[in-house]
Amino acid sequence: RPLDNQPSGSTVQVQIHQRYFWNRNWGSFSSLCTENDVISKTSILVNNYVYCYVNCSSSTFPSTGISTIMTSTDCDTNLLVRSWSGERYDTLTLPLTTSITIGYTSSAWFGPNLYPAAGGTWAVMNRINLAVRPDGYINSSPVTNTLPVLFKPVGQQLTHIVQMSDNDGTDILKCRWSNSNSGTNYNRKDECVNACAGLNGISTLYEENCTLVFTLPTTRIGWYYVIALQIEDYYDSSSPAPMSSVPIQFLFYAYSSSSSCTTRPQIIGERPNRACIGTPINVTLTERVIAQSFCSGATISNYVTSSPIGMRHSTVVSQGGGLYVMTLTWTPTDNQYGPQGFCAGAVDSSNLQSDAWCITYLVGFDSPNLIRATVVQGTASPIGTIFSNHSIFSIQATRDVHRPTRNGTYVKFMDATTNTSVQTFDAGWQSNILYTGNTIIIITNYTWIPGRRYYVLFDSGVASGVEFCGPESAPITDSTFWAFNIWDPGVSSTTTTTTTPPTTGTVTTRPLSTTTVNTLLTTTGVHVTSTNVIITTTTESTTTSTTTSSNI
Template sequence: MVLLVLYDKNNGDHFRGGIISWRPLNSTPSGSSAQILIHQRYFWNRIWGSFSPPYCTETNVAAQTPIPVYEAMICLKNCTSSTYPSGGLSTAMTTTDCQTNVIIQSWAGERYDTLNLPLTTSITIGYQSSAWMTGLYIRAPSGAWSIVNRLNLGLRPDGYINTSPVTNTLPVVFYQRGVPVAHVVQMADNDATDILQCRWSNSNSGTNYNRIDECGCICSGLPAGTVLTASNCTLSFTLPTANIYYACALQIEDYYNTAATSPMSSVPIQFLFYAYVASGGACPQRPQIIGARPNRACIGVPYGVQLNETVIVQTYCPGQTIVDFVTSSPYGMTHSAISNPSANTWVMTLTWTPVVGQSGPQGFCAGALDNSSLQSDPWCITYLVDYTSPDLIRPKLVQGSASPVGTVFQNQSLFLIQATSLVGRPTRNSTIIRFKDADTNATVLWYDAGYAPNIIYTGYTIVITTNYSWSPGKFYYVTMDSGFASGSEFCHAESTPITDPSFWRFNIWNPAVSSTTTTTTTPFTTATVTTKPTSTTSINTLLTTTGIVITTTTPITTNATATTTSPPTTAAPTTMGLTTSRSTTESTVAVMYPKDLELTCSQALALMTSITYVILAPGYAVVLYAAFVKFANTFNPVNINAKQRHKLRLQHILEPREAFELLRHH
């Protein structure tokens, strides 16, 4: 502690933000207390804490070197409601990221602590000290920092213990000076029905939810006119001054429903923006992280198994190279050197073996920096440790997990595929299923699973209905983006993307070439014999999920010749299809091919149509005759005139009678 204080005096700008969150290990209450896992993540100046070069490097990340910050996160308000340790929790971090870029110079770390706390706990915990880094666009002279969290274990209206929201960020996010920005802060919640809102941290301890100064010297640290959209935590602003840092301090809070007026917890997130002016030789387009996972993906991973994740970056100009990554990682995750496997493509590989203590959500964020200090948009994904992502099961030709496969009709409109676990709709849009032409790889049909009403998720099955006229004889295949099948836990762990053209493939029956019949004349002593595939009680692998025999666009015909004792005058019919050579004494069982089925059905249909007409025609004639007679009687002018004359006659008869009755009564 003495060394820390001495160093603080010599280097008073080491704090650069952080995050505090928590969750119960079991959200179902049992007894009067619960085990709570508390997570702290902080960003520091890379130079601070190292009394002489070399400063922190990737070696410290691999070795999980402690960051020597021997202070404490303590209880700040309503402490008597809990058994939270009076001395607080240590803030000594395990190194997770070390950014060597001269502008960033960040040393990041995190730690987890498990406490057994009573369900009466409703406290504000936080880490307060000094000093925030100097050189900020807005910074109070004190330089003090305050980052606080509300830990409330009172049971939710649904009877469970609450889980706080989670978030992640890069320590420094680069944006160009004078250019309007819309920056989204990631936020998620294990209680999937909760309403999440974010707000500005503030120092008004009399009115804010935490009842304490929430942001120290960096309250309102962004330029005037900055707009915060609470529902999706989007910041809209323009950075006015270049080569300077801007501090951002927010609180993310969860509400039980839209009617709730008080949040159930409050998670702080503090980080930096940096404004730059692009150099004259800079590429007009910033680099972008393009995969292998989409931004905001959620991936289930087991603990104890090594994960290898690839971060792929696209550059857009000659001479534009990726020189560094700024990252925010779970502890134990290492970052490879940057490689350039192909033109305009840059790769960094993440290697990580999660441990039991990391069970639950673990966030990772990255931003790629080019040689002009242009930074890509932040790219963040969430790993759910000890959760399993649903996997789409590879279709098989017969009795498989998807339908249809093999040969289908031109009007095929129903497609379905199964997963290894319960699935639901993706939580984000731009999760696409594509039907592609196998010859050209062109997309002929696509749907966004984030909202498309013709994609239905039910149990383990995804059903897709289409309205498309497929081309006869064509082959097609299906691809699906990451997360097309999403799990049911937390941020809905995603299925892996399907890009293999052989994964789900089908072709369209072409009646013009799939079946024809020919007749040939042969000598008396020989005959042409054709056999066809025979279906027995065992599975016939020549059949598809639609029951149509597999075909290709090039039918095959084989004519076999055999000697007979009773020569016919003509050869047996030859059907284009699979054939083999056999003796004529063998019995064969013919399989009806599509063309044969068409001919047979058309004969039966013609016969039934004739019989039906013969039976129903007399009845139709009677009905039509009666209708015409009725029509003629109703609208015949002679009948109409007769009715009018009859009406006038009745009037002449009735009028004298009515007059007589009137006189009689008077």
């Protein structure tokens, strides 16, 4: 990505980001990685290079290439994953004439149970195009993230969604299979060599939201399948060609459960999947990743992870009731400004793995916060006592906010007597929730019960900022944060003289939002999390999965 997307002069500084997952058991490593390597930021000494391959005369990309030596970010000891992963950032000054294909190619995918590339050659290719866009800016390439290995049962039709996002918020994103057609593909280079077509004939790829629908055959239980894709950004729906192309490669592990219970664990919080969290620089963040085990006697002792540099992972602690917690600790630095992705998958003692759970930390940005209701006609309206037919509610945030970028983000009106929801609205799409400036307006359709007390709860992200993936407000689970009572005409009026009569003044004096509802949002198809793009391994028995990421 350009460090400044507004052109000035004939050159621009760009940041190139690489992430790789290597085979932890590779014989050339002097020792097996541990969490101490993550804490110490140990270098992963696989010393190869990313080179320019196509149209190199248009750029000053170094002819000697860019090193692939990484800083440790994750060490996954599960025997079915066994990966040591890391990432690297390089900043280059390149001319605006740059339109090149860069890539990394080598050999020796691990084997023998790898389809179709066991022991074979692989490649990852990335297109960088710094020509000024029609809107006058320099393009940023898409970003993505993945776990190195995802466990998938055989003989079942399954769906897997590859997360993709773009700092240029209006771009059209698509993904496609990487291929060897160097004469026709956008990179004009073999993009995967032996790692192409891992799901050939057993899958359908929906390019617009990068969704894979597939069935792994029962004939290859215990095998790994290579998935090699390109994520590409188009200026608009009429653009004949993409502006950039980013590779992502990962593995499916095919299994047939030997356990009587086949219910996979699930990561249940504290953040929702695909959350976008504003994160200040040089401020320590603590995040709990909570997983639920559903099989009797099964425990969770391992999370497969993909993390930014410097993030520490605690041991997994049982909370009772089948709940298991891993705590993340991270202090982001200046050079990590922008989106930083984290993904996790919980693995139980029967080697059943949860779906991937990914969030984006937007470093250098603050999340908006909803402001607690304290006084009448203050930041939330109404409070105190209102009539049973009151229908317009509003609350303010600490700065301007927009509708969340995903569905399934709820506002709940709760009956304090029963602690049950009487009205639930999805802020991702429902038109009775309006956004104007720093104010959220909620229009209800409910007859409140006289004499009852009600309170309002908010999911993470009901108020979302405007930058990149939309940094989210924190969830509100406190029943005292915003509460109100319903006037009971059967009670003497002297008991309510100190409370506030119903009023819509706070709402009617604010202009209603013209923000439209995004009906295209789905529970699966929005912003991600990461600035990673995937590569594989190099040298003998080297890789479990790969990611190359050039963020430009």
